[in-house]
Amino acid sequence: MSEQQQHLYLVDGSSYIFRAYHRLPPLTNPEGTPVGAVYGYTTMLWKLADDLDAADGPTHLAVILDKSSHSFRNDIYPEYKANRPDPPEDLRPQFPLIRDATRAFSLPCIEEEGLEADDLIASYARAAQRQGWHVTIVSSDKDLMQLIGEVGGARIDMLDTMKSARIYIPEVEEKFGVAPELVGDVLALMGDSVDNIPGIYGVGPKTASKLIAEHGSLTAALDSAPEMKKSKLKERLLEGRKDAEMSRVLVTLKEDCDLPQPLDEMRIEKIPEEPLADFLEQHGFTSLLRRLGSGNGSPERANNLHPAKADTQGDAGDVEGNRQPLPEMPAIDRGAYETVQTMDRLEDWVRRAVAARLVAVDTETSSLDSMQADLVGVSLAIGPNDACYIPFGHGGTDLLSEKPEQLDRSAALKTLQPMLADPSVTKVFQNGKYDLNVLARYDLQVSPIEDTMVISFDLDAGRGEGMGGGHGMDELSQRHLGHTALTFKEVCGTGKKQIPFGEVPLDRATEYAAEDADITLRLYHHMKSRLAIEGGTRVYERVDRPLIPVVAQMEREGIKVDRAQLARLSEEFAKEIGRLEGEIHNLAGQEFSVGSPKQLGEILFDKLGHKGGKKGKSGQYSTDQSVLERLAGDGAPIANKVLEWRQLSKLKSTYTDALQEAINPDTQRVHTSYSLVGAQTGRLSSTDPNLQNIPIRTALGRQIREAFVPENGNILLAADYSQIELRLAAHMADVDTLKDAFAKGEDIHSRTATEMFGEVTRDTRAQAKTINFAILYGISRWGLAGRLEVEPDEAQEMIDTYFKRFPGIQRYIAETLETVGERGYSETLFGRKTWFPRIKSKNQAERQGSERAAINAPIQGTSADIIKRAMVRMLPALKDAGLADVRMLLQVHDELVFEMPESDVSAASNVIERVMAEAALPAVKLDVPLAIDIGTGTSWDAAH
């Protein structure tokens, strides 16, 4: 035969990845993170590609994937596949990678809306068979066995790559007891619990095979039932006839689908190596990469195999170091976006989003404050450039502006609602906490969610310098996609000319809003795969991702403040400030602005001639607290007055005035905004207003805390971790003496004093306390000397003593600096990374600063991980205990504040204490107990 026998391989990609996930161990990587299924899939394609030159190997090859969850079978039987559990959490992110892998092999990847993979496979197989080709279906799905057999010399068979087994007629007969053409009849009788095909109750594979083999067809078997002897089986066949007939339709493969891509385009000769190498490299599949034509791996390439390590080899300050090879996506095309203006179009988008199981969502609003923001539109993205904007709140904010054609808001939201709440549809956001809160104002719950901002933080904390700590969308788009996104300023203007988003014309608004969703989805695909490879999955999935809705809820709860009390304090402080200002001017002999450190410095040191004025690099005298305290000690009455004035000014402007303005007019409560990505160590930060720095250290300041109150009849409860950072230091540095002290519940600073000085006095305990903190922050003899007001030599002796008494500490510091120097990042006990790009800087100050931060980050970060885990578990635990009325309001790094009915206090205390104390478990078993102090009262101050 002169013409070569064509042989089409059809790979059932979707079913393969499920089996690979369950059968293969997770890919060995430092974190044991899940890229196992993708790896299995990649090796499978590899094996197939290896057979390209074999006698019976593929001449044509395509991968078929399930795209939609909805098919004609659902129209026949709505419950079809309704029992399918959601894919496991750590499998989900691997789905998009399957497409990447397929593209990396330069193979066609076929998926079609409304068609299941099986139907596409059947249609392609038959089409090829009609042309006289051989066909091999790479799958082990029993439904597909119906297709096996030969027509006019053209053979269809199956290949189970996992078992390396060819499946042809004898194998089918062995499994089902019938020829392939009758497999559908057997399946119709036995049903399938996974796909929710009813079959006939009480009829399993054995009975089904026997019946079909005996009677030759389903119809014949059912027809024979009336003549059967009286039995359970007879009854069931008679009763279940309808079910069986419907099942027969469900298991029938649709063999006449339109083929999205012609057979000829599936021809393959040779796999191009370049894209494949890029893919293998990107995902760290090193053994395959090496096999890819040995000698092909250039030195450069070899160095990039471990992205995390490679980054630290070169210039540590290079933020571009984490740049990944760009995934193959079309360039952003704003012209491709749709403005959704009819319900029909909206319904279509929602249906497609549900089918895709993954959709990026972005809300456009009238305000940056999610507690006051009105929704003006929502954008969705389902794929690259496949994005839309749904406006419903545009125009009409002033009399001049006309309302454009747009949907009714409540109708639009009602249509979006089921998709947003659908547990099988993942919603991807950039800073989802904001959108969650906005949508909550319209009673919309959203779950499950992913957040590209948080993913970026878990990958790259410490690497970025820009706004949003380097995790803002514009920056991520630039860095990862090489694309400059439209900015809010470009669309809405800036300063006085700024217009609300609702006044932006729809075509422009669509470009901006849909682009944001498009970018978000692209970023998600880009970064989610890095998460597993670089070991960020653990902290993202177990800590930060579940925390998002929890923190969102805390923000919505807010806390009540006593406006009258704050107003009283403001007035009181104002009087006192005025009085002090007069005295200060008197003492200075002239009027000046007390709030200007520049003027004050000149008064103190030039005019009044006080000594020890030190100018900083700005050429200005320093007048900070320590300087003024020294002057006061030297007998300068003006210094004390300025100190008092400063304290009162601070309290008034930052707290008593500002907090009154922060009261939300709708809820009459103060709602802070927590940043999940604000602190490089993994801590939260709080803004607008900052409720993590409310005064507590002075009596005057504590009056402000008194203004934080519960609703009438309720109680505030404050629970804080006692000495958590020192406990973690004791554990992490493995210091027996300190661990022992914590185990016995001793005062840790007293114990330190005993160890270092032999005795505990007020003085030695205070010194020990200072040293303990100095350790946590990365000590230097000059720093300690300054704090303790001793000579650097003496401070050095104390440090030496400390290291001698607690040798683990010195080892911990050395080891931490060594690994951070090697890898470029530090790690918490829960795997959170913080990057230190300047740790190798030639600038000594810069380098030493990084070193101190690197010593502190694992401790501060682990503490943050622990309280975050407690927060994630807290409300479910309280609910389980029947305490659904307890509300979690605030987090202040090592403290949680709750509000609850007075009657719940005792039971809630127990639950809160337990959840916090056990928050590290089971992931980490600490050598020290975590002690919790709990207080209650009718103000935040009283609860301490």
Added chain:
DNA sequence: CGGATCACG
């Protein structure tokens, strides 16, 4: 808009 100052853990 950066620096200085000071509130918190």
Added chain:
DNA sequence: GACGTACGTGATCCGA
């Protein structure tokens, strides 16, 4: 030989 001294935040004010 100079550097510049405790980690992590955010808000306010001043003054260029």
